[in-house]
Amino acid sequence: MSLRINKSGLLDTIQDVGRYGYQHLGINPGGVMDTTAMQIANALVGNDLNEAIVEMHFPAAEIVFEEHALMALSGADFAAEINGEPVPVLHPVIVQKGATLKFKQNQSGARVYLAVYGGYRLTDWLQSYSTHLKVKAGGFEGRALQKNDCLFFKELQNYSLPNTEQLCKVLHWTVNADSLYMTGAVQFIPGAEYHALDSKSRQRLETASFNILQQSDRMGYRLQGESVSSSIQKEMISTAVTRGTIQLLPDGQLIILMADHQTTGGYPRVGHVISANLPALAQKKAGDKISFQKIDLSAAEEILFAQERNLQQLQNACNFRLQEYFGNKI
Amino acid sequence: MASAPSYHMYPCGDHAVTIELGEGVDGAINQKVISLFTYLKKQALKGVKDIIPAYHTVTIVYDTALLKKEIQAPTVYEWICEEIGKLINSFIPDTLDTARTVRIPVCYDLSLAPDLVSLADLHKISVDEVIQLHTATNYRVYMIGFLPGFAYMGSVHEKIITPRKAKPRTLVPAGSVGIAGEQTGIYPFDSPGGWQLIGQTPVTMFDVTKEAPCLLQPGDEVKFYPITLTEFQKTRSHEPSH
Numbered sequence: 001m002s003l004r005i006n007k008s009g010l011l012d013t014i015q016d017v018g019r020y021g022y023q024h025l026g027i028n029p030g031g032v033m034d035t036t037a038m039q040i041a042n043a044l045v046g047n048d049l050n051e052a053i054v055e056m057h058f059p060a061a062e063i064v065f066e067e068h069a070l071m072a073l074s075g076a077d078f079a080a081e082i083n084g085e086p087v088p089v090l091h092p093v094i095v096q097k098g099a100t101l102k103f104k105q106n107q108s109g110a111r112v113y114l115a116v117y118g119g120y121r122l123t124d125w126l127q128s129y130s131t132h133l134k135v136k137a138g139g140f141e142g143r144a145l146q147k148n149d150c151l152f153f154k155e156l157q158n159y160s161l162p163n164t165e166q167l168c169k170v171l172h173w174t175v176n177a178d179s180l181y182m183t184g185a186v187q188f189i190p191g192a193e194y195h196a197l198d199s200k201s202r203q204r205l206e207t208a209s210f211n212i213l214q215q216s217d218r219m220g221y222r223l224q225g226e227s228v229s230s231s232i233q234k235e236m237i238s239t240a241v242t243r244g245t246i247q248l249l250p251d252g253q254l255i256i257l258m259a260d261h262q263t264t265g266g267y268p269r270v271g272h273v274i275s276a277n278l279p280a281l282a283q284k285k286a287g288d289k290i291s292f293q294k295i296d297l298s299a300a301e302e303i304l305f306a307q308e309r310n311l312q313q314l315q316n317a318c319n320f321r322l323q324e325y326f327g328n329k330i
Numbered sequence: 331m332a333s334a335p336s337y338h339m340y341p342c343g344d345h346a347v348t349i350e351l352g353e354g355v356d357g358a359i360n361q362k363v364i365s366l367f368t369y370l371k372k373q374a375l376k377g378v379k380d381i382i383p384a385y386h387t388v389t390i391v392y393d394t395a396l397l398k399k400e401i402q403a404p405t406v407y408e409w410i411c412e413e414i415g416k417l418i419n420s421f422i423p424d425t426l427d428t429a430r431t432v433r434i435p436v437c438y439d440l441s442l443a444p445d446l447v448s449l450a451d452l453h454k455i456s457v458d459e460v461i462q463l464h465t466a467t468n469y470r471v472y473m474i475g476f477l478p479g480f481a482y483m484g485s486v487h488e489k490i491i492t493p494r495k496a497k498p499r500t501l502v503p504a505g506s507v508g509i510a511g512e513q514t515g516i517y518p519f520d521s522p523g524g525w526q527l528i529g530q531t532p533v534t535m536f537d538v539t540k541e542a543p544c545l546l547q548p549g550d551e552v553k554f555y556p557i558t559l560t561e562f563q564k565t566r567s568h569e570p571s572h
Contacts, residue, residue, distance in 0.1 A: 020379040025544045026474040137538045240382035240389035264475030272343030300344040308395045
């Protein structure tokens with residue numbers, strides 16, 4: 001009742017919505033980079049939206065199913081194949097014992113998510129299943145997945161296909177995730193030090209394009225563009241920062257804090273990427289270009305709320321389809 | 331007489347609000363911060379995911395999507411500011427010093443203190459005087475940040491205030507004790523870092539197997555005491571290895 005890592009990937013970890021309630025101890029929340037992709041993959045297999053999931057970067061792991069399963073992929077498209085058969089993202093897929101899932105090519109996005117019906121059997125650390133690599137806790141033994149690791153399923157999965165030679169079956173329905181990912185400029189609300197930017201820098205922030213640098217990772221996205229300057233000369237006293245905070249570094253360049261950000265920081269906070277934009281941003285990779293657009297806080301909340309409603313509808317539709325297909329089996 | 335403190339609030343993104351209780355690095359302001367943090371934690375305000383105290387601020391992280399569904403207000407931000415305002419109005423900061431004192435052994439042997447000699451030279455004092463000054467002060471844990479369990483403590487004696495290294499080290503061993511400006515701190519994990527390293531503690535600062543994994547908490551008072559290299563090695567061998 002498990003899947004086994006046959007070949008490890010660049011960085012494959014177990015993540016959930018993150019570990020909250022411990023930031024006063026410097027324990028950063030972590031969690032999936034693309035929360036929406038996690039929720040869609042879970043919805044596709046009928047799970048709780050926030051069930052812990054496998055997050056993979058490219059090159060991703062090669063995975064062998066040691067038991068039948070109902071799985072789904074979401075987020076990046078890494079041209080997945082099961083024993084040579086292409087497997088699209090955003091579809092539920094019935095997989096048979098012995099099937100091998102491989103990812104051939106990075107076609108779009110930065111992170112792919114793999115959900116199985118029922119979820120993975122794991123032990124939590126401080127009420128979360130997210131892998132904390134620094135502390136070496138949470139997720140799967142506190143580390144990235146390696147060759148021969150077995151992830152056990154919580155539920156027995158009896159999805160056998162009538163044709164014993166068939167190793168997988170892609171179910172025919174999909175979901176439209178477009179409304180859950182913002183396109184165009186990355187929207188932000190002004191941060192506490194936004195007004196310390198000179199007018200030229202403020203303008204530049206909304207007109208220039210910024211390159212995502214190679215050093216970008218789960219902690220943060222380093223940007224390169226025309227430099228931005230503020231009137232703040234002296235070192236600032238550290239305060240808490242959050243996911244999405246855009247900090248101005250001493251060299252005039254910007255960094256956007258992502259899932260594994262530190263809990264506190266002392267650089268000027270130019271702005272904060274709105275929550276609804278973070279999933280789309282999490283699918284950008286080094287070399288991609290982004291631009292910014294300033295909006296106000298109430299608009300940011302409205303966009304997030306609309307996204308939540310769309311997600312709820314998507315989950316209802318998935319549940320309906322699964323019921324229809326499997327009857328009472330799921 | 332103690333009364334509700336003055337403060338101002340500002341958004342820290344669309345899912346957090348920061349309450350600022352004063353300016354600068356100041357024990358009295360930080361005492362208000364810790365006291366407000368402790369108070370707010372007990373209130374269990376709806377939708378709150380995290381409360382993070384720092385030098386002069388308390389930041390509250392909340393679930394915007396959840397609150398949007400449940401509350402009647404033009405914005406979640408306005409609602410949470412109002413709720414926090416109401417709570418602060420009935421809050422009296424703890425003026426009594428209820429801090430725990432934690433004594434931490436530090437080995438200042440030069441083999442574990444790569445910046446001790448240069449720091450002493452910079453201030454034109456002896457290595458012994460640096461050790462004496464570093465161990466004479468009772469430090470306050472102003473906040474925890476940077477790494478899990480990394481306590482920012484202050485303030486060191488003015489004679490040993492030293493800026494960070496111009497070029498950070500790529501690897502600082504866990505347990506290293508450092509100085510950065512007027513702050514002192516201990517690295518709980520192997521990590522890159524730019525603090526001036528003047529010693530090492532054999533004590534485990536972060537123990538993942540414990541329910542309360544951090545040795546230090548914001549508001550604690552810390553006193554360092556010197557130990558020899560032999561004592562350091564002996565203590566460390568008794569510590570569980572990771």
